[in-house]
Amino acid sequence: MTSASAPAAAPVGVIVDGYSVGKYLPAAFRRLGADVVHLQSTPEFLDCVPPPDLRPYLANVVQDAADPARTVQELAAYHPCGVLPGQETGVPPADRTAELLGLPGNPSATSALRRDKYRMIEALRAAGIRCADQLKSGDVEEVHAWARTTGYPVVVKPLSSASTDKVSICRGPEEVRAAAAEILGSRDIFGRHNDELLAQSFLDGTEYIVDVVRGPGGARHVCGVWRYDKTLVGTRPVYDRDVLIDPGAPVVEPLVTYLDTVLDALDIRFGAAHAEIMMTAGGPVLVEVGARLDGIMDPGHHDACLDGNQADLLALACVRPEEYRRAHPGDSLYRKHREGMVVHVRTTRGGLVEAVDEDALARIRALDTVHLAVPRLAPGDRMRPTTDLLSSPLRVFLTGDGPERLLADHRRIRLLADDVFRLAPN
The missing domain is CATH 3.40.50.20 (Rossmann fold)
Known part of the structure; x- marks a missing residue:
């Protein structure tokens, strides 16, 4: 037997x-x-x-x-x-x-190009790819002198952080000194000590995010292209909303063509990546790229308005590489099924969160285009006025059949959002 x-x-x-x-x-x-x-x-x-x-x-x-x-x-x-x-x-x-x-993976010898934002841009410069001018320094006066020579405005930010942590657009020497004083000696959101900062020439244009997965053999699938709409709060560029772009829009082809050169220059051969790219008068210019999933992605939301999401596609590339190859034998582009938008709620309030008002949250969730509303604070957390992605208290994912409906609900969300969090009296 x-x-x-x-x-x-x-x-x-x-x-x-x-x-x-x-x-x-x-x-x-x-x-x-x-x-x-x-x-x-x-x-x-x-x-x-x-x-x-x-x-x-x-x-x-x-x-x-x-x-x-x-x-x-x-x-x-x-x-x-x-x-x-x-x-x-x-x-x-x-x-x-x-x-x-x-x-499958990316070479460990070049990992720093994918984490250190200074080395990232220098790798593009060495490859002859359009990029920003920049300076890495721990000396405030050196940064000030560079900014004066480069010309204002300039961008000042940490070397290896994320979520727009301590990113400032500085229009004069006092703003440069203030931004440098905030960064130097502090820790970034991952606990790394900021001994130096990065100063870059200001890129004037419209910013986009391009999400990709590179599978076995290096075939690249673009999972989505989103436009960032931002508001300048003081020196801080604060995210307002991300808007899904039609794959046939004229801006998509030059963004993707540019990103392909960036992926090669940074040795991103396998896995997920998301790139922030500014479309300037002279063409696309990289802001930065993360060799990982897009931090603002929600798989269910992407499945609702696109033909899939980065997480599922990345898992497929690992678990069933042959199936991935059959689905994506060469470079490919996403399909858009519905309109998509992500709203990053801003607040001017500050204090200790006493409670999340579920009725107020339910009113937002009941809007026709709302797919998901995620409070980013809980009772006992401290709310602070929004200056970056980390201090946005509420993120709302929208999808629908027409951009006008999404824009209308975006306006309603801004009116309803302050009711979601009750702050302690003092």
């Missing part, structure tokens, strides 16, 4: 630092019948962002900085099919771990 063979083990993906948008990857892998293991790149979870939810993972492996081979050996026991970053801090360890495991 022949014994029945044991069922084949499910494929396993490794998610490095599954904070933030990385939370969507476990479900994407599980939809394909795969399991996930979490790789924690630091001895303790970062205290500057909410910790990852480890419940969907088979295990949490803590990176052994002194003995990377031991970490790789522990992960190899799961026979992983891919290693992906969950947020910015996961990019270099994901590169290194995938390389050591012999899995």
Whole structure:
């Protein structure tokens, strides 16, 4: 009598630092019948962002900085099919771990080009790609002198942060000094100490975000192109809304053609990326690129207005590479099914959140075009006036059949938003 063979083990993906948008990857892998293991790149979870939810993972492996081979050996026991970053801090360890495991990824030797914004732009300059002028410095007076020579306005920001953390558009020397004083000596949103800052020439134009996935063999699929609409609050460019662009719009082709050169220059050969690109009078110019999922993506929202989302496509590239190749044998472009918009609610209020008013939130969620409304503060959190993405208290995802309906609901959301959070009297 022949014994029945044991069922084949499910494929396993490794998610490095599954904070933030990385939370969507476990479900994407599980939809394909795969399991996930979490790789924690630091001895303790970062205290500057909410910790990852480890419940969907088979295990949490803590990176052994002194003995990377031991970490790789522990992960190899799961026979992983891919290693992906969950947020910015996961990019270099994901590169290194995938390389050591012999899995598709990006070269660890060039990881810094994908994390350090100064080196990122210098790599474009070396490749002859249109880019901003810039200076990296820890000396306020040097930054001031450079800005005077370059010409105002200039942009001042941290080297390796995200979510528009401490980004300022400075129109004179006092604003440069104020921006530099805020950055130097502080920590960015990932806990990294800011010993230097980045100053760049101001890019005048309309900013777009381009989401892509590069699969096995390097075939590139553009998952969506969104226009950023911003408002300048003091020196801070504050996001108001992201608007999904029709793939046939004239601006899409030059943006994508430019991004393809950027991906090659930064050695982004496999995985997800999202690029912020300014369309200037002289053509597209990179603001920055993240070699990970777009942090503002919600998979359900993208599925509602597009032909898929980055998380599912990325999981497919790891778990079923042949199926990915059949679906995307070469470079390809998204299809838009409905209008899409993401509203980043701004506030001028500050104080301790006493309660979230569920009735007020329900009124927003009841609007025809609202797909999802996500409060970003809870009771006990401190609200502060909005100066960046991190201080937006409410994010609302809209989709519908006409742009006018989305714009009308966007106006209603702005009127209703302040009622969502009740602040303590003092």
